[in-house]
Amino acid sequence: MALIEVENLTKSYKTFKRKEGLKGAFINLFKREYEFVQAVDDISFHVESGEILGYIGPNGAGKSTTIKILTGILTPTAGKVAVNGVVPYKRRQQHVKNIGVVFGQRTQLWWDIAVIEAFTLLRDIYEVSKTDFQAQLEKFDTVLGIGPLLHIPVRKLSLGQRVRCDIAASLLHNPPVVFLDEPTIGLDVAVKSNIREFIKEMNASLGTTMILTTHDLSDIEYLCQRSLIIDQGKIIFDGDLQQARDELARKRKIQVDFYERVDIDSIRAQLNIVKLEFTRRNDYALTISFDKDEISAIDIIQKVLDRLHPRDIKIEEPTIETVVKEIYSK
Amino acid sequence: MGHFRKFWTRFRIYTRFSKIRFIDRLSYRAHFFLVLTEYLLIIIVNYFLWKAILADGRTIRGYALDDMVTYVAVAGVFRFIINELSGGISREMSGQYHSGELIMNLLKPVSYQLYIYFRAFGGILFQLLFRGATVLTIWALLVGLTPPDSAATFTVSLALGILIYAGIAFLVGLTTFHIENNAGVLFATTASIELLSGTLIPLVMFPGWVVSILDYLPFKMIFYIPIQIYLGQLGVQEIVSALIVQAIWAFSLSVAGFLLFKTSVRKLTIQGG
Numbered sequence: 242m243a244l245i246e247v248e249n250l251t252k253s254y255k256t257f258k259r260k261e262g263l264k265g266a267f268i269n270l271f272k273r274e275y276e277f278v279q280a281v282d283d284i285s286f287h288v289e290s291g292e293i294l295g296y297i298g299p300n301g302a303g304k305s306t307t308i309k310i311l312t313g314i315l316t317p318t319a320g321k322v323a324v325n326g327v328v329p330y331k332r333r334q335q336h337v338k339n340i341g342v343v344f345g346q347r348t349q350l351w352w353d354i355a356v357i358e359a360f361t362l363l364r365d366i367y368e369v370s371k372t373d374f375q376a377q378l379e380k381f382d383t384v385l386g387i388g389p390l391l392h393i394p395v396r397k398l399s400l401g402q403r404v405r406c407d408i409a410a411s412l413l414h415n416p417p418v419v420f421l422d423e424p425t426i427g428l429d430v431a432v433k434s435n436i437r438e439f440i441k442e443m444n445a446s447l448g449t450t451m452i453l454t455t456h457d458l459s460d461i462e463y464l465c466q467r468s469l470i471i472d473q474g475k476i477i478f479d480g481d482l483q484q485a486r487d488e489l490a491r492k493r494k495i496q497v498d499f500y501e502r503v504d505i506d507s508i509r510a511q512l513n514i515v516k517l518e519f520t521r522r523n524d525y526a527l528t529i530s531f532d533k534d535e536i537s538a539i540d541i542i543q544k545v546l547d548r549l550h551p552r553d554i555k556i557e558e559p560t561i562e563t564v565v566k567e568i569y570s571k
Numbered sequence: 572m573g574h575f576r577k578f579w580t581r582f583r584i585y586t587r588f589s590k591i592r593f594i595d596r597l598s599y600r601a602h603f604f605l606v607l608t609e610y611l612l613i614i615i616v617n618y619f620l621w622k623a624i625l626a627d628g629r630t631i632r633g634y635a636l637d638d639m640v641t642y643v644a645v646a647g648v649f650r651f652i653i654n655e656l657s658g659g660i661s662r663e664m665s666g667q668y669h670s671g672e673l674i675m676n677l678l679k680p681v682s683y684q685l686y687i688y689f690r691a692f693g694g695i696l697f698q699l700l701f702r703g704a705t706v707l708t709i710w711a712l713l714v715g716l717t718p719p720d721s722a723a724t725f726t727v728s729l730a731l732g733i734l735i736y737a738g739i740a741f742l743v744g745l746t747t748f749h750i751e752n753n754a755g756v757l758f759a760t761t762a763s764i765e766l767l768s769g770t771l772i773p774l775v776m777f778p779g780w781v782v783s784i785l786d787y788l789p790f791k792m793i794f795y796i797p798i799q800i801y802l803g804q805l806g807v808q809e810i811v812s813a814l815i816v817q818a819i820w821a822f823s824l825s826v827a828g829f830l831l832f833k834t835s836v837r838k839l840t841i842q843g844g
Contacts, residue, residue, distance in 0.1 A: 254840045255840075312678060314674055314678065314836075314839065315840075316837045333677065334680045334682070337678050337679060353595045362584070365580070365583070367680065368580075
């Protein structure tokens, strides 16, 4: 049995359609029109224990709604959800004891107290022993550098400091399941890479199961074997993005720069390879496109070097971004 | 024993929410004195009003000037509590709903209702220990104050009154989940509580039919019963039955809050992200 099970999950909202302007506002007082929004539309997926699942999609695709249902905040309109055998929204208090949640955009800490006070309060709430707590604090200090922040009131922390404390706070009780909703939003490169390392390490050493939502695809590339892509409430991709990139991006591109003006017809004749496409980038540069399953890049490059007189050659690798864009646009 | 220990650890956690609110309330000095002055002025105005009305030993429905001197001061202090509960429970809940802090609290293995209650209790403790004590001391020194007829029964009754209002304030706070903007509901209930709980004038001064309707509502249980016990207007029999009715109201309102919270959370729609 999978650790997280989602079957035919649907969540629809009834929203009030506001009419604009003064006249509209007046009409709204007496007559209201509602419309239904399908935030999540009949999705199913499983997450195995110890997996890090990437969960991506454009804004408003239904990512956060899914996370909020899995964490027990929202009740689904239809469908089944179980995390570790518990139906989140039915037994919220029991459920949240065993999960950790990081919402990068909002804090999990109580505003009006110092970080360490919030931590000790969480320690008591989650019934973490004092020795375990001390060990966790030391670990978080090494990886996230939160030591100097402990005595600052939460409301005075900068975004980066706050997110680091937030991550520590939500993992204090070593939860077996962790939801990370945009954990690296707005962070600088150094902090970001620290956090990534930390997530990877935690998953490797403790076998923590994680669902990671992010717009930063390099997070996904670094951390996730498997990803789901959701768009308009439906799952449009479920699998390994690296593999998808290799499969999807059969079209490769080589950019060649020259010392002399480019004459496409003579270059085509000199190379003498069928099924190449040439596009002129400017007077001294062109792009050669080809299908990597039909022609090897090595062949092309060798002929370019032998027969032409290039100034520079660059092979364009398709990025995860282009792959995701391609999946979105399908 | 195990159950008791568990209960005690949980209780200690919730008292820490009280402590946080208490310390938070302590940290605004200017605000402390401004509010203190405002409420003291209201008590003084009320006092002079009653002094004029009840001149030359006159009484209205059994209330003489001596009673009213104490009445306006205790009522004045109670208004701190009303203020704390409407702000610390109803408005706080509405604020948390709109800021998303509610979500963060739902993600913790604690009861939201108890968390809200205990925070408010911390605020009330601050109001009584600092503002209340200051106002009553000033009043006792300048004008005079009769001590409560039975301090213990008064304290119990007052605590129950506070619980009843906490229950109402929690229900008002929950309306935000359904109608988005509950400022109107909040304003209306705070105004009715001030009027119908007896903090403005003794309820016995209302027309007879109003008084008999109020017997069936929880409002008089909030302040009027405690102040009547304070002034020694109730016999032992009456006190016992009043305390029982208070306890029933306190319990039912909190249970209603508990149940309504459950269904309200199910209907929660948080969009975006």
